[in-house]
Amino acid sequence: MSWIYNWVKDASQVWPETKMPSLRLSDQEAADVAGYLSSLRNPDWENKPLPEVDPAALDDVTLEFLRTNSTDIEAREKLKSMTLEQKNLYTGERLISQKGCFGCHQIPGFEKAQPIGTELTEAGTKLISQLDFGFLPIEHSRRGWYEQKLKNPRIFDVGRVKRPEELLKMPNFHFSDKDVDAITGVLTSLVRDPVPLEMRDKTQPAIAEGRQLIAEKNCKGCHLIEGAGGDIRPTFSVQALWPPNLATEGFKTQPLWLHPFLKDPGTVRLRPWLTARMPTFHFTERQAGTIERYFSALDKVDYPFISTDIDTDAEKLKVGADLFTKMQCTSCHPTSNVLPPGKAPEDLAPNLMLASQRLRPEWVLQWLADPQKIMPGTRMPTFFPATADHPEGQSPFPNILGGDVKAQIQAVRDHLFITVGGGRRRGLSTTN
Amino acid sequence: MQKRVLFICSSILVLALAVSCGGGEQTTNLPPTGPGVAPPGASAPAATATVGGKITFEGTPPPNEKIQMSADPYCQQHSQNPTLETVKVSDGGLENVIVYVKSGMPNVTYPTPTDSVQIDQHDCHYIPHVFTMQTNQPLKVKNSDMTLHNIHAWAEKNPQFNVGQPVQNMVNETKFANEEVPLPIRCDVHKWMGAFVGVFNHPYHTVSKQGGTWELKLPAGNYEVVAWHEKYGVQTQMVEVKDNEKKEVTFGFKADSKPTE
Numbered sequence: 021m022s023w024i025y026n027w028v029k030d031a032s033q034v035w036p037e038t039k040m041p042s043l044r045l046s047d048q049e050a051a052d053v054a055g056y057l058s059s060l061r062n063p064d065w066e067n068k069p070l071p072e073v074d075p076a077a078l079d080d081v082t083l084e085f086l087r088t089n090s091t092d093i094e095a096r097e098k099l100k101s102m103t104l105e106q107k108n109l110y111t112g113e114r115l116i117s118q119k120g121c122f123g124c125h126q127i128p129g130f131e132k133a134q135p136i137g138t139e140l141t142e143a144g145t146k147l148i149s150q151l152d153f154g155f156l157p158i159e160h161s162r163r164g165w166y167e168q169k170l171k172n173p174r175i176f177d178v179g180r181v182k183r184p185e186e187l188l189k190m191p192n193f194h195f196s197d198k199d200v201d202a203i204t205g206v207l208t209s210l211v212r213d214p215v216p217l218e219m220r221d222k223t224q225p226a227i228a229e230g231r232q233l234i235a236e237k238n239c240k241g242c243h244l245i246e247g248a249g250g251d252i253r254p255t256f257s258v259q260a261l262w263p264p265n266l267a268t269e270g271f272k273t274q275p276l277w278l279h280p281f282l283k284d285p286g287t288v289r290l291r292p293w294l295t296a297r298m299p300t301f302h303f304t305e306r307q308a309g310t311i312e313r314y315f316s317a318l319d320k321v322d323y324p325f326i327s328t329d330i331d332t333d334a335e336k337l338k339v340g341a342d343l344f345t346k347m348q349c350t351s352c353h354p355t356s357n358v359l360p361p362g363k364a365p366e367d368l369a370p371n372l373m374l375a376s377q378r379l380r381p382e383w384v385l386q387w388l389a390d391p392q393k394i395m396p397g398t399r400m401p402t403f404f405p406a407t408a409d410h411p412e413g414q415s416p417f418p419n420i421l422g423g424d425v426k427a428q429i430q431a432v433r434d435h436l437f438i439t440v441g442g443g444r445r446r447g448l449s450t451t452n
Numbered sequence: 453m454q455k456r457v458l459f460i461c462s463s464i465l466v467l468a469l470a471v472s473c474g475g476g477e478q479t480t481n482l483p484p485t486g487p488g489v490a491p492p493g494a495s496a497p498a499a500t501a502t503v504g505g506k507i508t509f510e511g512t513p514p515p516n517e518k519i520q521m522s523a524d525p526y527c528q529q530h531s532q533n534p535t536l537e538t539v540k541v542s543d544g545g546l547e548n549v550i551v552y553v554k555s556g557m558p559n560v561t562y563p564t565p566t567d568s569v570q571i572d573q574h575d576c577h578y579i580p581h582v583f584t585m586q587t588n589q590p591l592k593v594k595n596s597d598m599t600l601h602n603i604h605a606w607a608e609k610n611p612q613f614n615v616g617q618p619v620q621n622m623v624n625e626t627k628f629a630n631e632e633v634p635l636p637i638r639c640d641v642h643k644w645m646g647a648f649v650g651v652f653n654h655p656y657h658t659v660s661k662q663g664g665t666w667e668l669k670l671p672a673g674n675y676e677v678v679a680w681h682e683k684y685g686v687q688t689q690m691v692e693v694k695d696n697e698k699k700e701v702t703f704g705f706k707a708d709s710k711p712t713e
Contacts, residue, residue: 347618348600351524351641362523367643392612399640401602401616405624416619 025054032302037126039236041299044286075104082107084184085114119189136189144211155179166207170200223317230314237301239266246318252296260366263296265395268383270315275324277378278315282308290374292357293365321380328381329446332434339421340435343428346417347403355440369400376441384433389413389425404429496558496654497671501693504667505700507660507679509546511707513539519644526599527576527642536644537581538683545664546705548582549681550634550650552657553668554688556675562654564588568625571637571647573601573617578637578647582682584657585649587631593617593624601645606636610651614640634680648682672697679703685711 026033029050031040045053079099086095102110116127120136143166151165154176158164168175173190195203234240240249242263253262269278281288285298303311316323352369354360359368375384386393390413391400404413404425413425421427437443516535521527527534540547568590572579576597585591593603595617603624605613609632615624628635628651639645650657660666660679668677674692684705693699 347616351600360523362520364643367523367640392614397606397612398614399602399604401604401614401640403616403618405615405626407625416617416622 021054021058024057025050028053028057041237041301043297043299073104073108078104078107078111082111085111088185118185140207140210142210142212143207144209152176163204163208166204167200170195170203223320226310226313226317229310230317233307233310234314242296242298256296258366259397260293260368260399261295263294263298264291265398266315268319268394270312270317270319270323271321272379272383272387273315274326274328274378274380275312275316278312279308282311288374290370290378291368293368326380327446328376328437329444330381330434330437331446332430332438336431336434337439339428340431340433341439343417343420343432344435344440347432349432352399372436372440374441376437376443381433381437384436385429388429388432494558494560496560496562498695499656499669499671500695501670501672502667502698503670503675503677503691503693503701504665504698505702507546507549507551507664507666508702508704509541509544509664509707510704513541513707516540521576521642521644524576524599524642526597530575530597531577534577534644536646537577540581541664543663545660545662546681546684547660547662547664549660549664549666549679549703549705550582550584550648550657551660551666551668551677551679551703552584552633552650552652553654553670554676554678556673557654557656558671558673562586565655566590568592570594571603571649572596573603573639573645576601576642576645578639578645580647580659582648582659583650584659585628585651586655587651587653588627588629591626591628591649593626595620595622600641601639602641604638604640605649606638607632610635634682650680671695677701681705683711684709 023034027040028043029045029047030042031038032042082102083095083099086098090098099107113129116122116130117133118136121127122130122133123135123137144162146162148160148162148165151162153160153165155178156168156176158168169190170193173192174188177188234245239245240251242250242252244250244265244267247267250262250265256262273281282301283303284300286300301307313323349372350360352367353372354368355372357371359365387400388402389404390402390406391398392402402413404415406413410425415423415425415428417423417428421431438445516538519531519534519536521531521534537548565586566589569583569585570592571583572594574596576599593615595601595603598620600616600618602614602616605626605628607613607628609630610628613626613628615626617624628649631651631653633650633652634648635651637647637649650659656668656670656675658666658668670693672693672695674690677689677691679687679689687703687705689701689703691699691701
């Protein structure tokens, strides 16, 4: 119970390498979760007795291991001098070493042990003669061998006479044919430096690396990313409570906002009405960078150096302020930290005071033009719907700026960034 | 408010009639066609049969939820004791039920009505609360209020439509290309505001009105007729009609029945 409490409170204090993030639970919340979890019991399983040790079998295995570094006679002598517990401990340690459990698990005493698997760095150019086909009637090709290995890793031992410790050790991962095909594809492509470094496209590795980290941390359990995920959504009664869709996140956010947010999401309350929490993953600088590079590579935007200065003038800002009032943006968006009277938190939209520090100016233009295009299903409406006569959109205020949709959107954006958010005007102030 | 609902619904019905009758005139010289055998490009036979009836309601209607409008002073000023319109019963009949033909109609492409259907935002309510229309038929969205509404069609089979209307009496137009029943419409500024539209690719649909009555004009045939209500769900009946025949079909919902489907 107290172990569970400490774990859910901040797992990284218990085990620094854990993948489990911190949800910044209060003491009471952590106690509630721990209480609930420890009430989940399975008596059948808990009451299952440990299997009896078969002393003869244990002796056989122990002897086999003892023999690997001493003569048969010495080994038998040694065996005789061992208690049952000593045999168990000795054999267990040897088995862990032989089976390579430490390749996946952290086990004290095995920190420096070499992994037991074959190096795969150049699997794509490995000589056919180095692959042991055993007695299998399969095509002698690299692809054929890898496929067979993945489907049934130890089949090459069939018909061979080997000592127990010589047998193949790779576990069967029960891959589907599709997985086998995909992994074989990767293996056969692993060759030494296929393309000179300077000629490689840097966005592809950024995306691949980001995807991997995102899969590892299960970000898609909460977020829609690249159009997939959001598994948590059905647990909420209203859409307003869903964790945000991360479509266009790279194009949307300023690197100087995203970086500290990823490192410590607890400092920002962007959508105070959400009950779900963005966890603190204790990212290293490098990991946070991986995620940032991933989002910007996906959207093909500059990173990390961008300008957020706004090219505008007093006249435009006045028009922007007028449009902002007329369009009643604040009926959904608060511009202070006070909950407007009569509103429930879930009726609200993000506080627009943060926009100038958080959003990329060009993204806001596209967002205001057509929010559904960026996040299908969002509550944020367009005020400039496209019509047959106005495929670029039509403003409800045809007399402002001659009804020019682009100019109106820009004026609203400028108002948001400069007047509401206190952002910088291009060429005006260089003190920073 | 009631009058408006009636007006809109009956205009849709008239429209449906006009479409099916108009289509029928062209086919009078053709040999009779049954369901599923029409050649491509053919139009539906004349809708000379009438199917209709009453949606009966048994028991005490559950009271509709009261609405708290204080977030928007305009709404609060313009609505006295506002409630939702989930269950509306008059003369023992259930209103706002979408009644439509689900199967059995001639397998032809129905002409798209050019007349528009209208939904109005008035005193922070949708009028009508439930309506039907045909695919690609124009839908005019009006905001009669002097406050911001965003009309948001929470479509799953169509692209979502979500437009902010900050100017009193402004009108936007949209349409839905795919059949979708029911398609919920909501306002994200005033979360109590909700409406439902049924979008069909044929003209055989209507909404029950005062007294829970409804009527459909159909060509002779054997039909699966469905009644859908937002709280009580779906009921289905089979009905066979000949040309010029009039048949009554009664659906019945109970106050305490659980929603189906």
